[in-house]
Amino acid sequence: MSIEVRHLSHIYGEGSAIRTVALDDISFTVEQGEFVGIVGHTGSGKSTLVQHLNGLLKPSSGQVLIDGEDLNGEKVNRRALRQRIGLVFQYPEYQLFEETVAKDIAFGPKNQKLGAQEIDRRVRKAMESVHLDYDTYAEKSPFELSGGQMRRAAIAGVLAMEPEVLILDEPTAGLDPRGRDRILSMLEDLREKEKKTILMVSHSMEDMARLADRLLVIAGGKLAADGTPREIFSDPERMAGLGLDVPEAAKLCAALRAAGYDLPRDLYRGEELREHILRIWREQRAEERAADGREARRTDAPASRTEVRKADEREAREAEGRAEPDSRADARKGAKPC
């Protein structure tokens, strides 16, 4: 299922004193199976944009085409379409209302008028996708869960409709690192195993670095950039101009390049940066060692040479041990030996 947005504009409060242009002539196409990140400053229009993608808001002008068909056309059954394009709102845990988690998750499938068996199957599957154990949580009240669990239960409520496209608005906002990681790995699974098309709005560039195939940058209601994370994160200054951050690894990379280190300009993942830093570090040590070696030969003391090498190896091991994959703090530490 493809989503095509054509010259989409949205104006709030048309014809009044509070008229604001929320979206201004936005066009892009999302293909089946893509993971698209939508980033932008607060108030840039991201949330307004995603609400257009399943017909909750009507564009002031322009079109949203689902598989080539206008979402706001007269004959389109928007309620049915909304079930094919699942939208998870910001802080979705505030929409929970049923007595039990299972009943709440069943709300969507029930609205699809499915049979009891099918509903049950879907509830179980959705809970499994969000890593909530069915036997433990199904009969609990959603209000007894922790914040992160509530969030996942709410996301399960959308997944249970088995949408072809999943849109999430700030799914990790306000969660602790562990809750955040759970949501992200859940999304990774959905992409890998179920090949779902996913659009995610987020402030967190780290999340985007980890997941997105493609980024849409929205600024002031306009589409400011559309490209791979590698392209977009390689220009931290431009992003700063749009009021946006880049991942810590990209920042560190830019700082190291400015300090004269030989790094490619488009690194943005912790692990790839670590590889490059280790490479440089090894090269430097090798040079030093060569210099030491020359000195040692001159003073003719072979014993010290092996000692130096041993010390080098120990240090290298430590450096590698410290630079654990996929963590910005560690990427910073990994840089220390330079």
Added chain:
Amino acid sequence: MLTNITMGQYYPVDSPVHRLDPRTKLILTIAFIVGIFLVSNFSGYALVLGFLYFVARTAKIPFKMLMRGIRPLRMILIITFLLNLFFTPGEQVLVSFWVIRITAEAVRQAVFYSLRLVFLVLGTSLLTLTTSPVALSDALEILMGPLKKIHFPAHELAMMMTIALRFIPTLLDETDKIMKAQMARGADFESGNLISRAKAMVPLLVPLFVSAFRRAGDLAMAMESRCYRGGEGRTRFRVLKITRNDWIAAGITAAFLALIILSGKVLP
């Protein structure tokens, strides 16, 4: 859909009327209401209309905006009109069939009372359109101040009003958001009969109540952590002052009242 409620909606422009002390506006509005009840004939209403037009112009409020305040009351208006039309006794029968008898007096009275209602609403909307809710509850608190002597909780009432007013837009936003979230899960709020529609409200109302209570708890906590302990000894950020403009406004309203009383005596 939820945004076109004008009653009690502040229209933020800068005008002499907006700048008046809220206490003045409150008292003058009460005087205006009294004035409306003193009107005994249609020429009095012409005066009222003229006065309203003058105030609305000075306040830079479009007349259309003002008229919008009547919309929520249209049912009451229609009922008032019909009741007066059918049940006022009189001599001059205009229409008479079956049990219905409409007299000339009834027509006059139906129009008269309906107009009175319309003017009441217009007058009070002028107050709320030109006065922010916070200023209004400040004014109420001060005006009710003397009642504190008989242990009337003036401050608490004013604070409750301020908080309630402050949270109306927040709750409306929240309603809109939850509604959309449930619609995204296939909820249907628009079709079906009365019972199925009432049932459809459950997924909206439960989260709304939960969040309202959560907000109330948060707010109470925030107020307490800033040492809020009621009105005793509390000073104000905005100190209200009576200025020359307030006296002018009072003068104009007094002249208006005098004219109304006069018109009742002199004109038919």
